[in-house]
Amino acid sequence: MARYIFITGGVVSSLGKGLASAALGALLQARGFSVRLRKLDPYLNVDPGTMSPFEHGEVFVTDDGAETDLDLGHYERFTGVAARNTDSISSGRIYSNVLEKERRGAYLGKTIQVIPHVTNEIKDFLRQGEDEVDFMLCEIGGTVGDIEGLPFFEAIRQFTHERPRGECILMHLTLLPYLAASGELKTKPTQHSVKELQSIGLAPDVLVCRSEHPIPEKERDKIALFCNVRPDAVIPAYDLKSIYEAPLAYHGQGLDQAVLDAFGISPAPRPNLARWLDVQDRIHNTDGEVRVAIVGKYVQLEDAYKSIKEALTHGGMANRVKVHVEWVDAEDFDKDDVGERLGQYNAILVPGGFGERGTEGKIKAAQFARERKIPYLGICLGMQMAVIEAARNAAGIEKAGSEEFDHEAGAKRFEPVVYHLKEWIQGNQTVTRKETDDKGGTMRLGAYNASLKEGSRVAEVYGSTRIAERHRHRYEVDVKYREKLENAGLCFSGMSPDGRLPEIVEWQDHPWxxxxxxxxxxxxxxxxxxxxxxxxVRAAVENSRLV
Structure with missing residues (x-):
């Protein structure tokens, strides 16, 4: 039976609950425990799949096809535990489940209320898979006091009351603001945040206090006294140069020990931090640097491409170089010369996206990378734009474009080498979609297998001819153009196992x-x-040496 750690936040949003949760999960793993991390979001969307990246940032996709909060990406990156559909829930999904049950008559004619029906649904979600791990870490989005979060806090109150004593603790993150005029850290906002928690029947066992300045011992003692926690359970959280320093930083401040003490686990197993010492070494001890341009349409909000930025960092760690990621708005190429903007970078990455805005700039970026022999990685829409560029400029299909753009404009302007995906195989079943379907959850989502061409670059990179990767898209390169494009030099080096859906393309006469x-x-x-x-990143390093 799992022990539960509920992570909440107060004072202000964006304090780093997701990062603290992920770091704690990694530290518990380092002590030999198994963990699973979950996110409970108070918003009324069923999931973030239909939310604009400007609203919510990246949509993280799991192997089983769930569209989830970007914090699940942190959980996976820090623990290596693959997230599942059962690890993310929103108020919208909770209410949707309750209303579906009410329509089916599952409540036998009772009046449906937040308590007990909504809170019971939340508790049922929390219990899923509790026999699989030692610790279940559950982060609640937003801050204490938010009206939409109240059902979650009430459900947690009930849940902790119903469980045997010692099986649940609460970790609360707050902010200690610094007043420069008086030279003081102020503890009152933290006190009020804890008081708000206590008013709904919850009390923190561990307090994590974000601060830009060192927290004096007397201030920690004051917080412990007024918030009714042990002094060694008041954990400072300072700003870091890299998020991957968080596990070691939190361990140094005693977070994992405070959590184990709150559960009464003594003696605590000694941690093996070799993995995180190596990560920190690779971050800080580099042998060079490269510049990579991300040519996208949501560049004003970096969280829209969170996993891409982190994956580039990981690629840099693998090569012991620092990767400088620079954001380039694809729309700028409507008026600026591509060469002036992109000629200064060692590699170019074009990420995914939806809609026509900025696509001509992405096509120009793909053309520039192809012609100038600059390493190029196109992801999802970035691959489609590379195919359209190849069709227009190498295969003689002058009006090549995407059905997505014609559908958006309400007129046929292009020859659609990229079309709306209407049918595909998922497991042993055929999945069908129509353009008129609801937008939410109707894409090709989750992990799918692909077969790689022997002798291709991607087969060499993966060291295999069979892979499984996660998808999130409605539009697909039309395989009927394969022969014409391959005759022009664009190799279809990865296909779905049935040979119907292109998964990977590469230029054979290009360095990367x-x-x-x-x-x-x-x-x-x-x-x-x-x-x-x-x-x-290795190719970017090689390119930097040629410049």
Whole structure:
């Protein structure tokens, strides 16, 4: 039976609950425990799949096809435990489940209320898989006091009350603001945040206090006294140069020990931190640096490409170089010269996206990388734009484009070498989709197998001709153009097992030019960099030496 750690936040949002949760999970693993991490989000969307990247940042996709919060990416990157559909829940999904049950008559005519029906649904979610691990870490989105989060806090109160004593603890993150005029760290916001928790029947066992300045011992004692926690359970959380320093930093401040003490686990197993010492060494002891341009349409919000940025960092660690990621707005190429902007980089990456805006700039970026022999990695839409560029400029299909753009404009303007994916095989079943279907959850989602061409670059990179990668897309390169494109030199080096869906393309006469329909960044970890990103950064290093 799992022990539960509930992670909440107060004072302000974006304090780093997800990072603290991930780091704690990694530290518990280092002590020999098994963990699973979950996210409970109060928003009313069923999942983040239909939310704009400007609203929510990246949508993280699991192997089993769930569209989830980007914090699950942190959980995977720090623990290596593959997230599942059962690891992410929102208020929208909770209410949707309750209302579906009510329509089926599952409640036998009772009046449906937040308590007990909504809170019971949340508790049922928390119990899933509890016999599989030693610790279940559950992060609650938002801050204490948010009206939409109240059902989750009430469910946690009930849950901890119903479990045997010592099986659940609460870890609360707060902010200690610094007033420069008086030269003081102020503890009052933390006190009020804890008081808000106590008013709904919850009390923290561990307090993690974000601060830009050292927290004096007397201030820690004051927080412990007024918030009713042990002094050694008040854990400072300072700003770090890299998020991958967090496990060692939190261990140094005693977070994992405070958590084990709260559970009464004594003596605590000694931690093996060799993995994180190696990660830290690779971050800080580099042999060079490279510059990589990410040509995208959501570059104003870096969280929209969170996993890509982290995967590039991992690729740098694999090669012991620092990767400087620079964001380039694809729309700028409508008016700027591509060469002036992209000629200064050692490699170019074009990520995924939806809609026509910025696509001509991405096509120009792919053309520039192809013609100038600059390493290029196209992901999802980035692969499709590379194929369209090849069709227009190498295969003689002048009006090559995507059905997505015609559908968006309501007029036929292109010859669609990229079309709306209407049917594919998932396991032993055929999945069908129509353009008129609801947007939520109707893409090709989750892990799918692919077969790689022997002797191709990607087969060499993976060291295998069979792979499984995660997808998230509605549009696909039309295989009927394969022969014409391959005659022009673009190799279809990865296909779905049935040979119907192109998964990977590469230019054979190019030092490193690969486009993939899937999202390899979702499976990269600091201690296990994804092979595509590791080799992409290696190619960038080679290119930097040629300049």
């Amino acid at each position: 030019f690969i486009g993939v329909q899937f999202h390899p960044e979702l499976k990269s970890k600091p201690f296990e960099p994804h092979p595509l990103f590791a080799d992409f």
